Amino acid sequence: MNPVIPPVTPAGDALKGAQMLHDASEAPPKPPAAPREPLPADVRDRPVPDVSHGAILYLESVSVSFDGFKAINDLNLSIDDGELRCIIGPNGAGKTTMMDIITGKTRPDTGTVYFGQNVNLLELRESEIAQLGIGRKFQKPTVFQGHSVFENLELAMQADKRVRRALFARLSDEQRARIAGVLATIGLNGYERQLAGSLSHGQKQWLEIGMLLMQNPRLLLVDEPVAGMTEQETEQTAELLNSLAGKHSVVVVEHDMAFVRSIARKVTVLHEGHVLAEGTMDAIQSNPKVVEVYLGEGA
Amino acid sequence: MHGIRNLHTTRGWVGFFVVAALLLVAVPVLNALPETSPLHVPDWLIPLAGKFCCYALVALAMDLIWGYTGILSLGHGVYFALGGYAMGMYLMRSMAGEGVYRSELPDFMVFLNWKELPWFWHGFEYFPFALLMALAVPGLLAFVFGWFAFRSRIKGVYFSIITQAMTFALMLLFFRNETGFGGNNGLTDFKRLLGFTLSEPSVRVALYWLTALVLLGVYLLARAIVRSRAGRVLTAIRDAESRVMFCGYEPLYYKLAIWTLSAVLCGLAGALYVPQVGIINPSELAPAQSIEMAVWVAVGGRGTLVGAVIGAASVNGLKSVFTAVAPEFWLYALGGLFVLVTLFLPEGLTGLFRRLRRTRAAEARA
Ligand SMILES: Nc1ncnc2c1ncn2[C@@H]1O[C@H](COP(=O)(O)OP(=O)(O)OP(=O)(O)O)[C@@H](O)[C@H]1O
Ligand SMILES: [Mg+2]
Numbered sequence: 001m002n003p004v005i006p007p008v009t010p011a012g013d014a015l016k017g018a019q020m021l022h023d024a025s026e027a028p029p030k031p032p033a034a035p036r037e038p039l040p041a042d043v044r045d046r047p048v049p050d051v052s053h054g055a056i057l058y059l060e061s062v063s064v065s066f067d068g069f070k071a072i073n074d075l076n077l078s079i080d081d082g083e084l085r086c087i088i089g090p091n092g093a094g095k096t097t098m099m100d101i102i103t104g105k106t107r108p109d110t111g112t113v114y115f116g117q118n119v120n121l122l123e124l125r126e127s128e129i130a131q132l133g134i135g136r137k138f139q140k141p142t143v144f145q146g147h148s149v150f151e152n153l154e155l156a157m158q159a160d161k162r163v164r165r166a167l168f169a170r171l172s173d174e175q176r177a178r179i180a181g182v183l184a185t186i187g188l189n190g191y192e193r194q195l196a197g198s199l200s201h202g203q204k205q206w207l208e209i210g211m212l213l214m215q216n217p218r219l220l221l222v223d224e225p226v227a228g229m230t231e232q233e234t235e236q237t238a239e240l241l242n243s244l245a246g247k248h249s250v251v252v253v254e255h256d257m258a259f260v261r262s263i264a265r266k267v268t269v270l271h272e273g274h275v276l277a278e279g280t281m282d283a284i285q286s287n288p289k290v291v292e293v294y295l296g297e298g299a
Numbered sequence: 300m301h302g303i304r305n306l307h308t309t310r311g312w313v314g315f316f317v318v319a320a321l322l323l324v325a326v327p328v329l330n331a332l333p334e335t336s337p338l339h340v341p342d343w344l345i346p347l348a349g350k351f352c353c354y355a356l357v358a359l360a361m362d363l364i365w366g367y368t369g370i371l372s373l374g375h376g377v378y379f380a381l382g383g384y385a386m387g388m389y390l391m392r393s394m395a396g397e398g399v400y401r402s403e404l405p406d407f408m409v410f411l412n413w414k415e416l417p418w419f420w421h422g423f424e425y426f427p428f429a430l431l432m433a434l435a436v437p438g439l440l441a442f443v444f445g446w447f448a449f450r451s452r453i454k455g456v457y458f459s460i461i462t463q464a465m466t467f468a469l470m471l472l473f474f475r476n477e478t479g480f481g482g483n484n485g486l487t488d489f490k491r492l493l494g495f496t497l498s499e500p501s502v503r504v505a506l507y508w509l510t511a512l513v514l515l516g517v518y519l520l521a522r523a524i525v526r527s528r529a530g531r532v533l534t535a536i537r538d539a540e541s542r543v544m545f546c547g548y549e550p551l552y553y554k555l556a557i558w559t560l561s562a563v564l565c566g567l568a569g570a571l572y573v574p575q576v577g578i579i580n581p582s583e584l585a586p587a588q589s590i591e592m593a594v595w596v597a598v599g600g601r602g603t604l605v606g607a608v609i610g611a612a613s614v615n616g617l618k619s620v621f622t623a624v625a626p627e628f629w630l631y632a633l634g635g636l637f638v639l640v641t642l643f644l645p646e647g648l649t650g651l652f653r654r655l656r657r658t659r660a661a662e663a664r665a
Contacts, residue, residue: 169528
């Protein structure tokens with residue numbers, strides 16, 4: 001009676017949502033409050049961010065200091081649902097520290113950080129924040145070196161991550177298909193049995209992005225994805241990130257200006273832990289304040 | 300966990316059953332041969348083999364926590380000794396009235412002029428209770444200790460030093476007569492276990508056989524754990540803990556679970572060890588004892604399980620030879636062995652075998 005479940009591809013989330021609506025019109029009336037997208041039964045209860053006002057992430061007057069040094073200083077930032085945002089700023093501007101705060105690694109001294117309007121991230125641990133659907137790629141590529149590419153993706157996959165469940169977990173065919181889909185997305189088809197530690201630098205960066213995708217994230221925080229990549233790899237990464245925007249909200253920190261120009265719609269400039277300017281790449285590049293502290297440096 | 304068949308390749312299973320047959324069938328059968336036979340396994344070798352199985356059990360427990368999860372404990376002697384003491388207390392209580400002083404109390408208490416049994420000795424006259432305590436006390440201590448240590452994110456060498464300090468502190472405590480565990484003599488002169496006379500050769504074979512069986516079972520359990528997704532999370536914690544957290548796992552619970560299990564297994568090993576060796580005293584709590592446990596795993600090769608067993612057997616084999624020939628040199632030999640392994644065999648003996656096999660395969664191809 002029920003129509004065939006569409007194959008799950010990482011890029012197919014939006015499509016799947018549409019299919020669901022279509023199905024609903026044919027199927028007998030179902031109880032309301034069905035999840036936005038079908039989640040595994042055991043993770044359905046993860047809090048869903050309320051994005052009715054458009055923003056998926058709010059930072060308000062956030063400050064943090066290390067030994068008296070203000071790494072983040074009264075930072076205000078808001079990211080829209082589905083947006084691809086680039087964050088630039090000179091070394092030590094506080095970009096990584098900002099991601100540390102969002103993901104629970106660093107607690108700010110003051111300020112508020114909300115996921116949607118309803119989830120206060122400052123009350124949660126790193127693992128809980130990750131389970132909400134906030135994925136993070138580190139500045140230095142961090143994958144599980146001793147595990148195969150396939151196992152890396154398997155471990156990252158959204159699932160019940162309690163010890164007892166992980167002890168008895170087995171991959172379903174659907175989950176295998178999902179892993180295969182992500183492998184294709186990140187261009188690592190055929191590498192699934194290779195140890196992650198033996199991948200090239202660029203491949204590790206992609207694997208790490210793939211691991212984020214496996215988490216079914218709402219928000220992706222990507223710290224310097226093209227550092228150390230060849231020109232061609234950089235281009236492929238730009239394509240990958242571009243394809244993710246819309247389905248996910250993506251925040252990219254990057255120094256490579258050409259790269260930022262190739263993906264950016266809106267750019268935020270961070271300087272001394274504070275937002276210096278925000279706007280299109282062109283507006284940013286002609287902003288005298290920005291030219292002075294940042295772009296001017298390199299010229 | 301995977302189906303039982305997926306734990307090993309066919310070749311792995313064949314190897315497992317060969318070893319199982321050697322331990323469970325060959326040793327007792329050869330022991331039963333007449334003494335004139337060249338294949339006869341002498342009686343004195345049986346408890347020694349049982350002791351080695353206990354050490355191998357400890358090595359498996361160490362490998363789970365160190366080799367796979369990357370947490371170096373230098374205090375696993377604590378859990379081993381606690382398991383041993385619990386069993387020792389049962390063995391003492393089971394011979395009430397038959398000691399040198401013919402008292403209801405264990406001899407050392409009479410000697411100390413104690414009039415009644417301390418409260419924590421109650422219940423140990425029952426074997427099931429003692430066995431439960433042999434597992435629960437190490438488990439509970441490990442759980443509480445692990446909870447605080449892992450929650451405060453104490454790691455690496457700091458963690459190792461704290462575990463080492465703990466075994467040292469406990470040793471000093473157990474050395475005191477007033478603590479109530481027989482002071483520096485510990486518990487000894489046992490007679491019977493569940494009515495069976497411990498000096499009886501057939502009882503010794505049975506104890507050995509049981510220990511070997513437990514070892515094989517624990518090996519399969521450990522194998523099932525490391526082959527599960529939870530096992531992969533453990534290794535991931537070892538390699539990149541922050542990534543594990545940002546994947547949505549809470550490392551605290553994984554570490555706590557494997558740490559507690561590891562302690563319980565050591566307690567089990569201790570409980571099997573004491574009736575076969577006939578004594579438990581605070582020397583098991585000496586810091587060097589716990590370090591030796593880590594050396595077994597390092598020598599055999601970390602993160603392979605099989606390596607842990609091989610390491611425990613080979614280092615203790617060497618130790619037996621040394622204690623017979625030149626006991627005063629054993630600690631130097633142990634230190635030297637550790638340095639050699641660290642410098643030349645970072646993956647231990649199993650790593651060496653692997654390398655040899657690869658070279659041979661490469662030569663065969665050439
Ligand atoms: N845990 C910490 N303890 C002390 N100081 C810190 C800590 N984390 C960051 N800092 C300091 O805070 C400032 C901001 O660092 P952050 O890593 O956020 O900069 P960034 O913008 O990511 O720079 P880069 O472009 O070099 O990656 C730096 O001066 C750094 O030294
Ligand atoms: Mg940074």
